[in-house]
Amino acid sequence: MDEQKIPLWRDDRFIKLAVQVLLVVAVVVVIAILANNVSVNFRRLGLNFGFSFLNNPASFGIGDTAIPYSPTDAFGKALLVGLINTLRVIVVGIILATLLGIVVGVARLSENWLVRQIATVYVEIFRNTPLLLQLFLIYTAGFLQLPPIEQALQLPGSTILSNQGLYLIWPIGSLRTGLSLAVLIGGATLGIVLWQRRLRVMELEGASGNGYQKALIGIGIVSLLALLLGLEWRTPQFENGTVTGGLHLSAEFGALLFGLVLYTAAFIAEAVRAGIQSVSQGQWEASRALGLHSSLAMRLVVFPQALRVMIPPLTSEFLNLAKNSSLAAGIAYSDFFQIAFTINNQTGRVLEVVLLIMITYLTINLLISLGMNWFNQRVQLKER
């Protein structure tokens, strides 16, 4: 059987491989051209690539600092301060935006006409205007309209509010505070474990769980003591136009947080609404037939099922919030992006700084995705 050989250009295996090879070559060529471009331009401008500049003193001040920082510290430390500022906004922002988004999303489907209309107007306004504009408005027309520091509002609990921000009572960072914090965290963890065990014992074995209850009360008392006496609370002191001590949340932080939460919550509300509407009507009817009140039906039957649909769009909203936090520079909040660009401006290390920014935001977002994917897998239907 002398089968005629298939010519190379009609050989399916060859064509498939050739396409792949061509693609790889194209990618390699593009990357090589870019790299070459960069190195030629670096040489032309007499610059060289490296990250050692991060050890040089920063010599600029930062308004919002969650960790001790002085201008004599290195650029690297300044970046760390910025990173913590960014993470502060992202973490608190995601939590608050999720809560608000769920409330508004549920309100969008409320049986109450007024609640439904208010939720709709909120969602449409915040979803359809630029975030930067909202931030400017919230900052200049909102936070800056608070009384100036000279006439600061003195609220209960030693809280001081002015257009410089909010000063709160806060523990100082000492050894005693650290130990008490450890006690609090340990107590909470132990408490949760014991609580779950108590429920299981009560449900499965029909036991009273009295022993567990006593242990839980004991943990509660110890934790309360640690909270009140262990932590060295420091109240903010107001004295001729300046405030010392306590926790300072600046007006810029507040405005950015508010803006991000309001903006992102509008999107989350839509994801929540879509999720709830995707649950079949039969589920509602079945729960009513079982005698569940509509809020209970929502909480116990519909919402857990809606969650499965909601999580993927929710993940992208979290990622958007993280990236949008870089608009902070517009309203003078010292986030990672702003500090990185200040460093770029002082050192002229454009490529290094841009790389650092890309890597940082990529890492933050990959971590968020990772966490959300894990959560997604947990709540998905298990095929058995």
Added chain:
Amino acid sequence: MRKWISLLFATVLTATVAVACASSNDTAAGGGGGTSTLDTVLSRGSLICGVNGQLPGFSFVNNEGEYSGMDADYCRAIAAALFDDPSKVEFRNLSAQERFTALAAGEIDVLIRNTTWTINRDTALGLEFGPTTFFDGQGMLVAKASGVTAISGLGGKSICVQSGTTTEQNLTDKFRKLNIPFTPVVFDDEDALYSAFAQGRCQAATSDRSQLTARRQSLPNPDNYLVLEEVISKEPLGPAVRNNDSKWADAVKWIVYSTFQAEELGIEQDNLTQFASSTDPEVKRLLGQEGTLGTDMGLPNDFAARVIKHVGNYGEIYQRNIGEPFALERGLNSLWTDGGLIYAPPFR
């Protein structure tokens, strides 16, 4: 299958080598002389000038919708020298953060954006500075009602400052030296900065004193604010271009110097025609009637005459943009013959 894989590797390798060869050729061509920005600008027929755009007195859009100010006029002077037409300028507004990247990336030909000449910017940032057109110093703008009369009274206060500026660093240095604490509130945008200051977010705003003087007048109640007497730094402001392009750097440098020299010789926009018939060899050289000073550096020989005709000499530029609108005296910005620092090397 193995044969296919080895084929793939061979192809990639060939491609890489080919690219490597090609790029080394590029380097030889591009790294050597290359084309000067001067040629690029001439062939394009217009100048792309990076300016502030928000700073009265230096570069801002006035009521007629035109860029005006000292920096804007120097952009026009360069266009006038090259094309005999001061309108051949494309202005690009740049924030303090954007400016150096925009220049390095070739987005603009020249940066005239009240930029302070510092050693770091001149060397590490890969810039080349032209002659200083305005000698400034950093000051503080405060509300009169605050009762603050000196920098030492600003301990523990919030101070508004623009990011990516020398003032941001000077501020930190000064307060560190005085050993008093302060909270910087760092804005990216100048308009946002002064609006926050006017609303009392900060007890002081800091910048170059000329900028504070100009900005004070556009605050809601200018009389409620004052610029402190203390000057905390040297801020020589001038044009900047990319490093390693001396042809273009020379052109910018000498166009600026020609405005200094014109004032020194008393040549103004109005009396230029009288000077055209002058027999003074110094005047004749500057106006390009004698010698080849202009053509030697690739400019029209009468470049200085064009600059004076369209924009005027240094004194006129200063009076028009800073002296009259803000009643700011020349001070350091007087000619060297009047005890100032404005001094052009000889035109010969």
